[in-house]
Amino acid sequence: MQTDYAPPPPRMLLPDALWAPIFAMVSIGYLLVSIALSTSFFLPNGGPTLEASRVWGTVAIFALQAVPLLWRTRHPTASFWAVFTAFVAAVLVLQDRNLTVSASLTFAIFTVAAYTPARTWGVSIAAAATIDFGLHLAYGIAQLGKLSALLVLLIATRVIPTYVAPLLGGLLYAAVRRRAELASARERLAAERNEALQQAADAQTEAAIAAERNRMARELHDVAAHHLSGILLQTRAAIRVQRSDPAVAAELLDGVRVEGELALDNLRDVIGVLRDTDDEASRTEPTLSGLPELIDSVRSLHPAIEVTVRGLIDDLSPATSLACFRIIQESLTNARKHAPGADVVVSVDRLGGDLVIEVMNGPSGAAQPQASHRGYGLMGMRERATMVGGSLETGHTPQGGWSTRAVVPVDRRVRA
Numbered sequence: 001m002q003t004d005y006a007p008p009p010p011r012m013l014l015p016d017a018l019w020a021p022i023f024a025m026v027s028i029g030y031l032l033v034s035i036a037l038s039t040s041f042f043l044p045n046g047g048p049t050l051e052a053s054r055v056w057g058t059v060a061i062f063a064l065q066a067v068p069l070l071w072r073t074r075h076p077t078a079s080f081w082a083v084f085t086a087f088v089a090a091v092l093v094l095q096d097r098n099l100t101v102s103a104s105l106t107f108a109i110f111t112v113a114a115y116t117p118a119r120t121w122g123v124s125i126a127a128a129a130t131i132d133f134g135l136h137l138a139y140g141i142a143q144l145g146k147l148s149a150l151l152v153l154l155i156a157t158r159v160i161p162t163y164v165a166p167l168l169g170g171l172l173y174a175a176v177r178r179r180a181e182l183a184s185a186r187e188r189l190a191a192e193r194n195e196a197l198q199q200a201a202d203a204q205t206e207a208a209i210a211a212e213r214n215r216m217a218r219e220l221h222d223v224a225a226h227h228l229s230g231i232l233l234q235t236r237a238a239i240r241v242q243r244s245d246p247a248v249a250a251e252l253l254d255g256v257r258v259e260g261e262l263a264l265d266n267l268r269d270v271i272g273v274l275r276d277t278d279d280e281a282s283r284t285e286p287t288l289s290g291l292p293e294l295i296d297s298v299r300s301l302h303p304a305i306e307v308t309v310r311g312l313i314d315d316l317s318p319a320t321s322l323a324c325f326r327i328i329q330e331s332l333t334n335a336r337k338h339a340p341g342a343d344v345v346v347s348v349d350r351l352g353g354d355l356v357i358e359v360m361n362g363p364s365g366a367a368q369p370q371a372s373h374r375g376y377g378l379m380g381m382r383e384r385a386t387m388v389g390g391s392l393e394t395g396h397t398p399q400g401g402w403s404t405r406a407v408v409p410v411d412r413r414v415r416a
Contacts, residue, residue, distance in 0.1 A: 016070050019107070024066030027102035028059050034099050050094075058094045061086050065104045072108065076115040077124055083108035084128045088135065097136050097158070106166045113170025114177070121170070125163050133159045214383065229337045230259045230297075287321035288313045288348070291328065295346070298332050304343045305332075311350020316410055323384040324348070324357055324408060327392070330381050331359035331404040339363070342401065354390075355408045363400035381406070 014022070039047040041055060065086035072079040083104055090100040109128075113121045136155045141147050238252035286294075291309070299305050316324070328346060335344050342362040349356045378394060381404070385392040390408035397403050 016072055019072075020066045020069040023069060023102075023104045023107055024063050027062040027065065027104050030103065031058060031062060031099055038099075054094050058090050058100065061090045061093065062102055062104070065090070065102060069104060069107065069111075072111045073115060076112045077120055080108045080112040080124055080128075084131075088131070091135060091139075095139070097132075097139070101162055105162075109163055109166035110170040110173070113167045114174045115170075121167075125167060129159060129163050132162070229333050231256050233336065233340065234259065285318065285322050286325045286329075287318065288316065288324050289321070290325065291348070294325070294329060294332070298336065304341070306343070306345045308345075308347045310348070311355075313348060313350065313355070316355070317388075320355070320388045320408055320410060323388045323390075324355060324406070326384055327357055327381045327404070327406050328359060330377050334377060334404075335359070335361040335402070339402065350410070353409055355410050357406045357408070358403065359405075360397060360403045361401050 035050065035055060036042045039050050041050045041052075065083055068079040068082035068086075087100060087102065087105045090102070091097050094100055109125065112124055116124075133155060136159060137147075137152065140151050140155060144151060234252045234256045238249045238256070241252070242249040291307070291313075295305060295307050313321070313324075328348075332344065332346070335342065339361045344359065344361045347356075347358045349358075381394075382392045385406045385408060388408055390406055392404070392406045394402070394404050
């Protein structure tokens with residue numbers, strides 16, 4: 001997902017590789033103009049005379065002084081001290097501080113204040129100003145032969161502004177840069193949070209879709225398997241007796257027709273429920289109140305069924321009642337499919353806050369269903385029990401039959 005972030009922190013207009021030669025030329029130009037206006041170096045009778053070696057030596061120092069600016073943003077403190085060292089060398093060569101305060105020095109002070117913590121720039125600038133003041137004071141004492149308060153004040157008024165003005169500019173730039181970085185970080189975090197929320201929403205939607213698909217698979221399996229297994233058994237029986245007993249075959253085929261019509265009607269009901277989520281549609285789902293009709297539909301093909309209901313089952317929630325109905329329905333389908341003709345016992349007991357459902361069938365020549373059996377039968381029953389907060393146990397009985405036992409809380413809300 002593409003996200004528009006806040007603009008990056010402000011940067012200098014030019015890269016360091018261009019600032020260095022620019023400040024070298026500005027510093028040298030300022031030096032030569034100042035010398036031309038205040039001395040007789042270029043024009044006669046213009047002021048004090050300067051030796052050429054000092055002038056051109058200072059020009060060379062100014063050219064070298066701009067070189068450390070090439071790494072001023074990566075190493076601002078080291079760059080500052082290299083520029084300051086060149087400044088001290090220029091003062092010693094030219095012996096005139098007013099002419100040696102270059103643009104490179106000003107920019108180095110600005111940089112160390114803008115790109116380093118307060119403790120770093122504080123120590124660096126204070127130490128440099130102290131050295132500058134001491135060097136200038138020593139030069140003044142050497143010229144005047146004495147130390148006076150006026151000399152100290154005069155030197156202070158020259159030294160302090162050299163550092164204060166670029167220092168304030170660097171701090172202002174650092175504040176603006178920091179504010180832009182914070183705004184960019186907030187925007188980035190907001191975008192990341194929105195992206196995470198969107199991913200969570202997408203995952204939730206996918207989970208809901210998967211859950212709905214599982215629900216549809218369970219409903220369709222429970223309805224289709226129940227009726228289709230009856231159709232299959234009656235069809236096989238009709239094929240076996242179609243020649244020897246046509247009347248029985250006709251009766252079986254009529255049962256196939258009835259079973260098919262019931263399957264079609266029930267599938268229509270299930271599809272209608274799955275397409276509609278309002279309360280009116282949900283009332284068409286089967287509940288334990290329809291247990292007698294379910295037993296009657298199975299008893300025509302599997303007569304040996306005994307049903308026992310103990311306790312009230314009409315006050316269950318729709319979800320719990322539907323889950324219990326489907327568990328019994330699937331258990332009877334498995335018994336009819338894998339143990340035809342075997343005795344089946346269905347018991348529904350209301351024990352305190354739980355509803356205990358047990359379906360047991362006796363042994364048969366056919367193989368019993370296993371937990372790893374392909375299909376949705378046992379897995380669907382277990383999911384239904386878990387969905388309403390219950391549990392399901394299946395397995396062989398000591399007599400060689402099969403048992404399905406579900407314990408479902410009657411007042412537990414459906415799990416998400």
